[in-house]
Amino acid sequence: MSEDQKHRRDMSRRRVLVVGGGAVVAAGIGAGVVTTASAGSDSGSAAATATAAEGCYRLTSETTEGPYYIDADKIRKDITEGKEGIPLTVRLKVIDAESCKPLKGVAVDIWHCDALGIYSGYESLSTGGGGGGMPPGGGEPPTGAPPTDAPTGTPPTGEPPAGGGGGGGGGHEEPTDDTRYLRGTQLTGNNGVVEFTTVFPGWYRGRCVHIHTKVHVGGTMTSSGYEGGNTCHTGQLFFAEEAVLASAEVAPYSTSTTERTTLDQDTIYPGNGAEGGLLTLKYKKKGRIASGAVATLTMGVDPEATHTGRDG
Template sequence: MTRHEEAQGPKHARDLTRRKVIALGAGAVAAAGVGGAFAAGAFADEAGGAGGSASGAAEACYKLTSETTEGPYYIDADKIRQDITEDKEGIPLTLRIKVVDAETCKPLSGAAVDVWHCDALGIYSGYESMSTGGGGGAPTGAPTGAPSGPPPSGAPSGGGGGHEEPTDDERYLRGTWKTDRSGFVTFKTIFPGWYRGRCVHIHTKVHVDGAWTDGGYEGGHTCHTGQFFFAEEAVLAAAEVAPYSTNTTERTTLTEDTIYDQSGTTGGLLKLTYNKKDIAKGVLATITVGVDPDATHDGTEDAVQPGTPATASAPAG
């Protein structure tokens, strides 16, 4: 059974084991190295097993990265690829992640890393009819204060990680890839947009103790479920660029978000490198993720961030 087929099954089946994945053809893998200047440099570094300076390779040790809810829109490693862009328009983003054992500080090689996020208008593939994007006009200034009023129909709500079954066959802006011998994995994608109730973010999972085969990755367990976040300065700059500039959905800021725990890198805040005068040329986002490879964190246990009241209710996306 393929991973996509299993994603349609009962939720308890998703939680019992890491499902088998089906890899794309060689042509798709080769395409993963194609991209702008940021992407080319990042992929070259990974291929050589070096180039860790951007992700803090000089650090002596790392803290455990915050766990978060999985959210409702996870599809378990449906695409084994580094280039997850497909035909989606947006600012080119190279996401470079280093995964380390937070206790031993050693890189985790051969781990399977999932990433998924919405497009420039807040739409998730696989859930287009349920997502809450926006468009049709330019936004009016930076948001002030928390969003008010009920979310529009179909918006994610509540603080749990309740999974929703996919409503369509689209799979853009989703992918899984293997960490190299230095713990690095690189994805080519676009800068995410936003939807009501959440700041700009990318979801991620790290799976260990499984096996990479000719068919993909199977077995093992999920040792980390988290989210990556973007500094407000970059989000405001991106909001001036099409198609983000057509997104009229009310935006939640980084400090207003109830999933981000405000702890910086430990909470998933990315280090962003881009031309401050022209963000449209592309962004390099890097982070070191500290995990406990012996733990299981599948993101369905209603994770509560440090500093967040246990009674807080947050959009689950």
């Protein structure tokens, strides 16, 4: 890409239409306004303090891949595999950050821990959320209490905690088992949208609640899954504190005794709202996260870029 092209791309990302103090963009999921300040807001309404801000003309932040990525081999919408937890629909729209046009036929991966902090494929390495039992791999039973609005954990340094519970930084780990729950891949449709059926993630020591994601372009579908092409985006999706606190009152999350790291403490979350991966969350029943939620985000990517998330 020439210097002139780079300049035009940089200028185009800055173009937003400011209306009433918020940024209204040309592309989005449906006609709704994405709220970044209240990702835990109730269904049917946006919080009065929220600002309208979606990722059009703006690249979604790249983050580390984490140690627990497994190459896409399960093209599916429902990734729960019977895992317990608050029902969660994750609806992501992928657009070209320069043109704002939806990207059709690109592969989107998501993967995350279960309600008690365990990653499939790495059950023996995950310290998990305790729940009063023995952690995977042995050791002493965890002590502590479910999270409150005051964090009890120590802010992470970007590396996974010693003894497991990774997912933030550090080098890639090879899978230790054959489980693959809460992992899956979908191809975007004409509107650039994919939708996953999953459960609300739990937490583990050293990281806030999050979901990992990758976007692959230029590959092909085979009998084994999506192969080839290029990874143009590696990021993480985040939840507002109020939603995490609400989830902590619902079983099995309420049994967790693991120290919690808040969104503000987390060193992976870039602190820039929707552009950094902060999801908009709407409860299916007003005021009741236990009934389920829908999480949405528009991700602006550069389809010509390479971002594997393995460079730290």
